[in-house]
Amino acid sequence: MCIKDVLVAAPMATISTPAFRILLEEFGGCDLYGSEMINAASLLTGGPFESYYVMAEPVPEKLIHQLVGGDLESLWKAAAYLDGIPGFGIDLNMGCSAPEIIRAGGGVRWMRSIDAARSLVAGTRARVKHKRLSVKLRLGEQEDPEYLLAFCQALVAEGIDFLTLHPRTRKDKFRRIARWEYVRLLKEHLPIPVIGNGDVRTYDDYCRVRARYCPDGVMIGRAAVRSPWIFSYIRYKEGQQLPASPFVESWNPFTVNLRAVILRFLDLLPQYQPREFLESRAKRFLQYVSGNLVFGHRFFTQVWNASGWEDLRTLVDRYFSEHPEEVVRVVE
Numbered sequence: 052m053c054i055k056d057v058l059v060a061a062p063m064a065t066i067s068t069p070a071f072r073i074l075l076e077e078f079g080g081c082d083l084y085g086s087e088m089i090n091a092a093s094l095l096t097g098g099p100f101e102s103y104y105v106m107a108e109p110v111p112e113k114l115i116h117q118l119v120g121g122d123l124e125s126l127w128k129a130a131a132y133l134d135g136i137p138g139f140g141i142d143l144n145m146g147c148s149a150p151e152i153i154r155a156g157g158g159v160r161w162m163r164s165i166d167a168a169r170s171l172v173a174g175t176r177a178r179v180k181h182k183r184l185s186v187k188l189r190l191g192e193q194e195d196p197e198y199l200l201a202f203c204q205a206l207v208a209e210g211i212d213f214l215t216l217h218p219r220t221r222k223d224k225f226r227r228i229a230r231w232e233y234v235r236l237l238k239e240h241l242p243i244p245v246i247g248n249g250d251v252r253t254y255d256d257y258c259r260v261r262a263r264y265c266p267d268g269v270m271i272g273r274a275a276v277r278s279p280w281i282f283s284y285i286r287y288k289e290g291q292q293l294p295a296s297p298f299v300e301s302w303n304p305f306t307v308n309l310r311a312v313i314l315r316f317l318d319l320l321p322q323y324q325p326r327e328f329l330e331s332r333a334k335r336f337l338q339y340v341s342g343n344l345v346f347g348h349r350f351f352t353q354v355w356n357a358s359g360w361e362d363l364r365t366l367v368d369r370y371f372s373e374h375p376e377e378v379v380r381v382v383e
């Protein structure tokens with residue numbers, strides 16, 4: 052696949068499971084999917100949940116497995132392992148700003164040293180022979196366009212195929228808005244495709260970032276959880292032909308059955324997650340998707356306080372029977 056004008060579902064720990072990808076695919080899907088980040092060392096030692104993180108369903112040919120960690124040898128070996136299983140690509144996480152990941156030397160910690168990052172990519176490239184190799188990164192410790200460019204040029208020299216920039220610094224977390232002008236900077240200076248990511252919530256946002264910053268692809272995270280139809284909506288607005296979806300009641304106006312979407316996700320989850328994860332993952336999904344509901348805040352408080360996975364479906368059913376006017380939603 053050529054990385055040009057691609058729509059990408061962001062890698063999101065606790066969200067990017069096969070169940071979530073199936074939901075997006077049933078709307079019509081996007082071009083590429085990031086997996087949850089996979090801890091390289093745990094993958095090698097056979098951690099109890101790693102087999103769930105590497106699952107490539109339902110479209111292995113679109114899946115990018117993302118590795119996280121701070122140890123070169125583990126990352127190299129894990130990449131070699133992933134290169135031998137179904138999937139489109141392998142991504143190195145140089146963007147995560149979670150303190151526990153940084154303490155272990157991973158995520159955005161890699162951006163502190165060009166030499167260290169260079170070694171990581173060089174050794175990974177030598178082991179990844181069948182798949183695309185990419186890096187997802189932030190701006191780094193602070194805004195410094197020269198450093199960012201030098202950092203990315205070193206990654207390119209070591210053979211990455213494309214990169215994704217989430218243009219915030221480590222300290223920003225989600226506080227400041229994403230500074231897409233850095234996506235354009237990389238796009239103008241690097242000879243590889245550059246995917247931009249951050250704060251794309253609507254079709255208008257998508258049009259704006261494409262027109263102003265000319266990325267080779269747009270990655271969407273939180274808005275794809277809140278609105279799992281966002282990729283098909285964008286594709287529909289761009290004039291693409293989409294297959295029928297069980298959730299889309301009409302394309303114009305774009306009308307989705309929100310109740311069916313939520314219940315479908317709850318049905319899919321147990322097929323692809325260990326029992327221990329069901330409650331937390333369902334709650335995380337419901338946290339985002341309840342942003343569509345008029346009484347979403349109250350609904351999510353009930354969800355959050357529910358004592359078990361089994362109660363969640365009942366809460367969803369009850370909400371929609373009390374608010375039948377919200378079952379179907381027109382997307383603008």
Ligand SMILES: Cc1cc2nc3c(=O)[nH]c(=O)nc-3n(C[C@H](O)[C@H](O)[C@H](O)COP(=O)(O)O)c2cc1C
Pocket residue numbers: 061062063064065066086087088117144146147187217248249250251270271272273274
């Ligand atoms: C719940 C959650 C989990 C995330 N997990 C990861 C991850 O595992 N790897 C990663 O590179 N980024 C992760 N991110 C960051 C997203 O991939 C993305 O860069 C960020 O959310 C900005 O995009 P957005 O504004 O479209 O959400 C996560 C974000 C969220 C909200």
